[in-house]
Structure formats: C-alpha cells, structure tokens
Amino acid sequence: xxxxxxxxxxxxxxxxLHIVKDPRTLLIVxxxxxxxxxxxxxxxxLEIHLIPAGVVDRDNSTASRSLIESFRGSDLxxxxxxxxxxxxxxxxFRSRKARAVxxxxxxxxxxxxxxxxxxxxxxxxxxxxNSAQLMKNYCGQAIAGFNASRGPGAAMPFDVxxxxxxxxxxxxxxxxxxxxxxxxxxxxxxxLTSITVAREKETGTMEQLLVSPVRPREIIxxxxxxxxxxxxxxxxxxxxxxxxxxxVPFNGSLLLMVGLSTLYIITALSLxxxxxxxxxxxxVAIMMALTITMLPTIMLSGLVFPIESMPKVLQYATYIxxxxxxxxxxxxxxxxxxxxxxxxxxALSLLVMTSILLAVSVxxxxxxxxx
Amino acid sequence: MRRVFFMIRKEFRQIFRDPPMVAIIFLVPVVQxxxxxxxxxxxxxxxxxxxxxxxxxAVTRGITRAFANTDRFDMNIVTDDPAAIKESxxxxxxQVGIVVLPGFGRDMTRGLAPQIDIVMDGVDGNAASVAxxxxxxxxxxxxxxxxxxxxxxxxxxxxxxxxARIAGSAVFPVTMQERMWYNPDLDSKNYMVPGIVVVLLTxxxxxxxxxSLVKEKEIGTLEQxxxxxxxxxxxxxxxxxxxxxxxxxxxxxVTTVAVxxxxxxxxxxxxxxxLSALLYLATTIGxxxxxxxxxxxxxxxxxxxxxxxMFMILMSGFFIPIENMPPVLQKITxxxxxxxxxxxxxxxxxxxxxxxxxxxxxxxxxxxxxAIFSFGVLxxxxxxx
Numbered sequence: 001x002x003x004x005x006x007x008x009x010x011x012x013x014x015x016x017l018h019i020v021k022d023p024r025t026l027l028i029v030x031x032x033x034x035x036x037x038x039x040x041x042x043x044x045x046l047e048i049h050l051i052p053a054g055v056v057d058r059d060n061s062t063a064s065r066s067l068i069e070s071f072r073g074s075d076l077x078x079x080x081x082x083x084x085x086x087x088x089x090x091x092x093f094r095s096r097k098a099r100a101v102x103x104x105x106x107x108x109x110x111x112x113x114x115x116x117x118x119x120x121x122x123x124x125x126x127x128x129x130n131s132a133q134l135m136k137n138y139c140g141q142a143i144a145g146f147n148a149s150r151g152p153g154a155a156m157p158f159d160v161x162x163x164x165x166x167x168x169x170x171x172x173x174x175x176x177x178x179x180x181x182x183x184x185x186x187x188x189x190x191x192l193t194s195i196t197v198a199r200e201k202e203t204g205t206m207e208q209l210l211v212s213p214v215r216p217r218e219i220i221x222x223x224x225x226x227x228x229x230x231x232x233x234x235x236x237x238x239x240x241x242x243x244x245x246x247x248v249p250f251n252g253s254l255l256l257m258v259g260l261s262t263l264y265i266i267t268a269l270s271l272x273x274x275x276x277x278x279x280x281x282x283x284v285a286i287m288m289a290l291t292i293t294m295l296p297t298i299m300l301s302g303l304v305f306p307i308e309s310m311p312k313v314l315q316y317a318t319y320i321x322x323x324x325x326x327x328x329x330x331x332x333x334x335x336x337x338x339x340x341x342x343x344x345x346x347a348l349s350l351l352v353m354t355s356i357l358l359a360v361s362v363x364x365x366x367x368x369x370x371x
Numbered sequence: 372m373r374r375v376f377f378m379i380r381k382e383f384r385q386i387f388r389d390p391p392m393v394a395i396i397f398l399v400p401v402v403q404x405x406x407x408x409x410x411x412x413x414x415x416x417x418x419x420x421x422x423x424x425x426x427x428x429a430v431t432r433g434i435t436r437a438f439a440n441t442d443r444f445d446m447n448i449v450t451d452d453p454a455a456i457k458e459s460x461x462x463x464x465x466q467v468g469i470v471v472l473p474g475f476g477r478d479m480t481r482g483l484a485p486q487i488d489i490v491m492d493g494v495d496g497n498a499a500s501v502a503x504x505x506x507x508x509x510x511x512x513x514x515x516x517x518x519x520x521x522x523x524x525x526x527x528x529x530x531x532x533x534x535a536r537i538a539g540s541a542v543f544p545v546t547m548q549e550r551m552w553y554n555p556d557l558d559s560k561n562y563m564v565p566g567i568v569v570v571l572l573t574x575x576x577x578x579x580x581x582x583s584l585v586k587e588k589e590i591g592t593l594e595q596x597x598x599x600x601x602x603x604x605x606x607x608x609x610x611x612x613x614x615x616x617x618x619x620x621x622x623x624x625v626t627t628v629a630v631x632x633x634x635x636x637x638x639x640x641x642x643x644x645x646l647s648a649l650l651y652l653a654t655t656i657g658x659x660x661x662x663x664x665x666x667x668x669x670x671x672x673x674x675x676x677x678x679x680x681m682f683m684i685l686m687s688g689f690f691i692p693i694e695n696m697p698p699v700l701q702k703i704t705x706x707x708x709x710x711x712x713x714x715x716x717x718x719x720x721x722x723x724x725x726x727x728x729x730x731x732x733x734x735x736x737x738x739x740x741x742a743i744f745s746f747g748v749l750x751x752x753x754x755x756x
Contacts, residue, residue, distance in 0.1 A: 126551035170496030342462035
C-alpha cells in the first residue's frame with residue numbers, strides 16, 4: 001500500500017469512528033427513513049369515505065327521496081338533513097359539518113316524470129381542489145346510478161378495457177420506496193459531509209489536518225469514503241425493508257442499479273463538498289444543504305409531485321436536480337425492469353452532471369484548503 | 372429588564388453579523404414559497420401519451436384528436452406497433468397508451484361496441500388513477516358528442532316491470548349542476564399557499580431556536596452566560612424573544628408574498644392570523660427548546676428537528692389530506708399540533724371563518740403549545756442548574 005493510500009485509509013477510519021461514536025445521528029439516519037417509509041406506504045388512500053354532506057330537499061317527493069337514497073347507497077357520503085333552507089350552507093361549510101350540499105329543487109318529480117328532465121344542485125366546498133374534484137365525481141356517479149336505475153341511458157358506444165402495468169394495485173409504497181432511497185442518499189452525502197467539514201472548520205481541527213503531511217486530495221477521499229459506505233448501507237437497508245414489508249419488486253439488473261447508484265452518490269457528495277467550501281459554520285452548512293439539496297430533491301424531482309404537471313419554468317429547473325434522473329433510473333430498474341437501453345438518457349445526464357460537479361468541487365475544495 | 376434587553380440586542384447582533392444567516396432567515400422563505408407553491412400542485416396535467424392506432428379511420432382519428440386537444444394529455448409517441456408502447460413506458464416516454472385494433476371505426480358505426488385498450492403506467496398510483504378518470508371522461512364525451520348507434524345490449528329481461536315502463540315512455544334524466552365554493556377554478560394554489568405559510572412558520576422557529584441554544588452549549592458559551600448576573604429566566608427570555616420577533620417578521624413577509632405575488636385572497640382578518648400564529652409559535656419554539664435539551668451538537672439537533680418536521684408535515688394534512696389516511700393514522704394526526712394550525716390558516720384565508728368558529732382547532736393547539744413550551748422550559752432550566 002502506498003503512503004498516500006495509507007494516509008487516506010487512516011483518515012477514513014477516523015471519520016468512521018466519528019460516525020459510529022454518534023449513535024443518535026446514526027439512529028436517526030436509519031430510523032427516520034423507516035418511519036417515512038411506513039407513513040408513505042400506508043398513508044395514501046386514493047379514495048375518500050364518508051364525506052359529510054348536507055341535504056336540502058325542497059321537493060320532498062318519492063323521486064327526490066329515491067335520488068337521495070342513491071347518494072346514501074355507497075359509503076362515500078354521510079348525509080345529514082339541513083331542512084329546506086339553504087341559508088345554513090355557509091355555516092355548515094365553515095364549521096366543517098358538511099363538505100358538500102345537495103339541493104333538490106321544488107318541482108323535481110314533476111320535471112322528471114313529464115320532462116324535460118330535472119336539475120339537482122350540488123354545492124361543493126372546493127377549498128381543497130383535489131377532493132372537490134373527487135366529490136364531484138362521486139356525486140356524478142350517484143346521479144348516473146340513479147338515472148341508470150330508471151332505464152337504459154346513453155351507454156358508451158365502445159368497450160374500454162383498462163390495464164395497469166408495473167403497479168396493478170396502485171400501491172403507494174411502490175412509488176415512494178425508491179423516492180425515499182434517493183432522498184436518504186442525498187441526505188447522507190450532501191448534508192452529513194458538508195456538516196462534518198464545517199465542524200472541522202468551526203472547531204479548528206481542519207487547520208491541524210492541513211499542517212499534517214496529508215494532502216488535500218487525500219483529505220477529501222478520507223472524508224468522503226465513509227459516507228459513500230454509509231449511503232450504500234442505508235439505501236440497501238431501506239430497499240430491503242421496502243421489498244419485505246411492501247413487496248416492492250426488483251425487476252431489473254442489480255449490476256446496473258449499483259453502477260448508477262454510485263454515480264448518483266458521487267453527485268450528491270460533490271454537492272456536499274461544494275457547500276462546505278462556502279459554509280464556515282455548521283448552521284450555515286445545514287441550512288444551505290437543506291435548501292439547495294434536500295428541498296429540490298423532495299420537491300423538484302418527481303418524488304411526490306409529477307414534473308409534467310409543473311409550470312414550464314420549474315420543469316426546466318428540474319433538469320439540474322440529480323434526483324430527477326436517479327428517480328427515473330431506480331423506479332425504472334426496480335418496477336419496470338428497464339435496462340440501459342431504456343435509461344441511457346437519464347444515465348448520461350447524470351454522468352455529465354457528476355463529472356462537472358466533481359471536477360469543480362474537488363478543485364474548489366483543494367484551493368480553499370491550500371490557502 | 373435591562374439585562375434581558377442587552378441579551379436580545381446581543382442575539383440580534385449575532386444573527387445579523389452572519390450574512391448567510393440573514394439570507395437564510397429572510398430570503399430562503401421567499402424562495403421556498405415560490406418553488407413550493409408552483410411545484411406542489413395536486414393537479415395532474417400533460418400526461419405523456421402513446422397511441423397505436425391500427426385502424427386509422429375517421430373515428431379513431433377523432434378519438435386521438437380528442438385526447439391531444441386537452442392539456443391533460445400530451446401526445447408523445449405515435450406508433451403502429453402495440454409492443455412499442457410498453458418499451459416507451461420503460462424509458463419514461465409514455466405514461467398512458469391507447470391501442471385501437473383494425474376494424475374499430477367500422478364496428479363502431481354498426482353499433483357493435485368495439486374494444487379500445489388503455490394501458491396505464493401504475494408506478495405513480497395517484498397520477499394513474501387521475502389519468503384513468505380523464506381518459507374515461509374524454510371517451511364518454513366523444514361518444515356523446517358524436518351520436519353513434521346505441522350498442523345493442525340486452526339490458527332488461529323481457530316482460531319485467533322495468534322493461535314495460537321503459538317501453539311505455541321515454542326516461543328523462545337528472546342533470547347535476549355543481550357549484551364550487553371558495554375556489555371556483557379549483558386552483559390548487561389557493562389551498563397550498565396558506566399551508567406553506569404554516570410549514571415555514573414551523574421549520575424556522577423550531578430550527579433557529581433549537582440550534583442557537585445548542586450552539587451555545589456546543590462551543591461552551593452557555594456556561595459563560597450562566598456565570599453572568601443573568602437569571603435563568605432572563606437568559607431564556609433574552610434567547611427566545613428575538614426568535615419570536617423574527618418569526619413574526621417571517622409571517623409578515625410570507626403573507627405579503629402570498630397576497631401580492633400569488634394573488635391569494637385573505638378572507639379572514641389579519642389580527643386573527645397573528646393571534647393564532649402566536650398560539651402556534653409556543654409549540655414550535657417550545658419544540659426548539661426541547662430539542663436543545665436532548666441533543667449535544669448542532670448536527671444532532673438538526674437531525675432531531677428534521678425528524679419532528681417530517682412527522683409534523685406529513686401528518687398535518689398539508690399535502691396528504693387527512694381524510695385520505697387510514698383511520699388509525701387519522702387518529703394519530705390529532706397528536707400533531709400542526710394539523711390544527713394548517714386547518715385554521717386555510718380556513719382563515721379561504722373561507723374567512725372567524726376564530727370563534729374555529730375553537731375546536733384552536734383549543735387543542737393552544738393546549739399543546741402551553742404543554743410543550745412549559746415542558747421545554749422546565750427541562751432546559753433543570754439542565755442549567
């Protein structure tokens with residue numbers, strides 16, 4: 001072993017000791033993604049049940065009652081009678097006693113039997129637009145069911161067959177497990193490395209390292225290697241838990257996965273090094289790492305919110321977020337069994353990004369140290 | 372009193388001496404607000420579409436056009452090989468595929484109800500189910516707008532009462548007329564931006580107060596402060612008042628950005644917002660103190676704070692609606708002070724609900740605030756002595 005390598009290894013061992021001697025951080029690094037995994041895995045149900053809805057029946061006829069029954073029929077609504085005044089709607093929305101109000105106008109039955117058809121008014125509390133849309137669909141279904149029960153309406157002129165690939169039961173865990181892996185890798189590599197370098201600066205030990213025979217390049221390698229190891233360990237840990245707990249599949253090639261993950265980890269590390277060249281205190285390092293690495297990784301990568309739905313400007317911004325590419329890669333490999341043929345675009349983007357970031361950050365870091 | 376004042380002045384000096392810190396306090400929230408409110412859209416738009424139209428008749432071209440004409444789908448791949456659709460899903464070039472086999476248009480005009488295949492990429496379950504709804508809606512509208520002969524399906528048993536009634540008279544339908552209150556255009560911004568105000572009012576006070584206390588501990592200046600004539604109460608007051616003031620400045624900035632830059636209407640009163648924020652800050656600053664007592668270094672404090680934050684944000688209904696959670700988790704959200712404040716701020720902004728009607732949220736929130744704050748302070752004082 002060359003002298004340079006020896007120095008790097010002993011530095012890495014020192015750093016590893018730092019990590020191991022801080023069990024609280026270590027615990028959080030492993031427990032936190034686990035909690036997120038369970039929450040994201042179980043927390044999403046794409047339906048809402050028992051929506052509190054108020055009913056104003058101004059017709060009070062057989063037809064109106066049977067229409068209301070069709071709302072009650074499923075467990076989607078929990079109906080309560082508001083009498084025949086609509087003045088209370090505002091109050092019931094504000095006190096959240098109702099999220100939708102169904103108003104059957106007077107003369108409903110007459111219009112329905114003699115033509116030209118009757119209207120029913122549905123007022124929806126749309127403060128949450130997503131569930132408003134859902135409630136509207138449910139109301140539409142209830143009314144369509146009522147119409148259909150009275151005779152054949154306009155059926156679809158074609159037979160739509162829908163099939164869902166890669167995640168037939170629409171499990172949210174399939175979607176989130178790869179995302180949490182991507183997040184934890186950035187967290188360890190960018191956040192922890194920038195903090196550890198900033199701590200050495202803050203406590204003055206960086207100067208001591210500099211007067212030792214260790215060269216800047218060796219300092220970087222020694223500092224960074226343990227975190228590469230930790231990131232791999234934590235990433236695999238989450239993946240395995242996800243596979244055991246939620247039956248997340250691994251359809252692609254393990255080799256490809258390891259290779260591209262390494263690329264991603266190096267990108268995150270370069271970002272961490274870059275931050276540590278700017279930040280002099282841990283507090284600043286933490287805040288910077290959170291805003292320029294964690295936040296984009298969670299918000300602008302497609303981890304939760306689809307990129308296609310964002311405004312154009314933000315979509316362009318996502319091109320410089322490494323996690324955007326890594327998520328396509330890891331979700332592709334795990335769930336779709338994608339090979340390099342399919343993933344060459346994100347892989348190439350990640351490679352280019354890594355090379356630039358690594359070159360710049362190592363140079364900057366070395367320069368800062370030599371000064 | 373004078374001593375507390377000096378202490379506060381020292382804290383402010385310490386903050387403003389550090390330019391990155393100033394940027395973090397004043398600039399970052401605005402940037403976060405901008406990014407978050409645009410990125411967190413619960414709408415699904417521009418879903419990438421692949422079409423394999425093997426029929427290529429007027430009818431199928433009409434269907435394809437109907438899909439391409441909305442902003443919900445973007446026509447990305449046009450192919451004549453159904454197998455290519457799956458490949459394009461693997462390379463993320465398509466999320467939804469439509470396959471129409473030869474003879475579709477002919478069968479349709481004959482009323483044979485031909486088959487149309489829709490293939491979905493289910494990886495993002497939420498987006499997939501929304502896109503499925505869109506697709507069904509577009510096909511339904513297309514069928515209705517172009518009157519095709521009704522499919523010949525025997526629905527009723529001959530001789531049944533229903534069949535007799537239907538044969539006797541035409542059936543008139545019920546039409547739904549929906550009104551969307553508070554947010555007629557279903558703009559998710561109106562819902563998310565007030566939530567972001569709460570997120571920022573959670574993160575900053577907790578992080579700043581927790582970290583600044585731990586920092587004194589880590590570099591040993593806390594002991595120095597203890598040997599000064601400053602009492603413990605004065606010390607804590609001097610430490611925390613700046614963060615209370617900064618949090619209110621924060622609230623003012625963020626609310627101004629929300630109203631001026633995003634055009635969010637504030638339907639409630641600003642006084643109500645400030646009052647409820649004060650009650651909520653007891654919780655977040657209290658958590659900051661608590662974190663500083665159980666950690667020794669800034670790094671640990673940051674991680675613990677991050678942990679609390681994640682839990683609070685996820686379980687607050689901020690972006691996963693509470694009603695979409697399984698019942699057990701719904702119950703757990705009642706232990707989350709942020710849950711109440713998210714609801715209060717959203718109702719204040721969107722519905723203009725007076726605080727008197729929000730007591731069901733304000734009461735538990737205040738109780739949590741008082742409990743957490745007193746617990747944090749007690750623990751901190753014990754540590755000091």
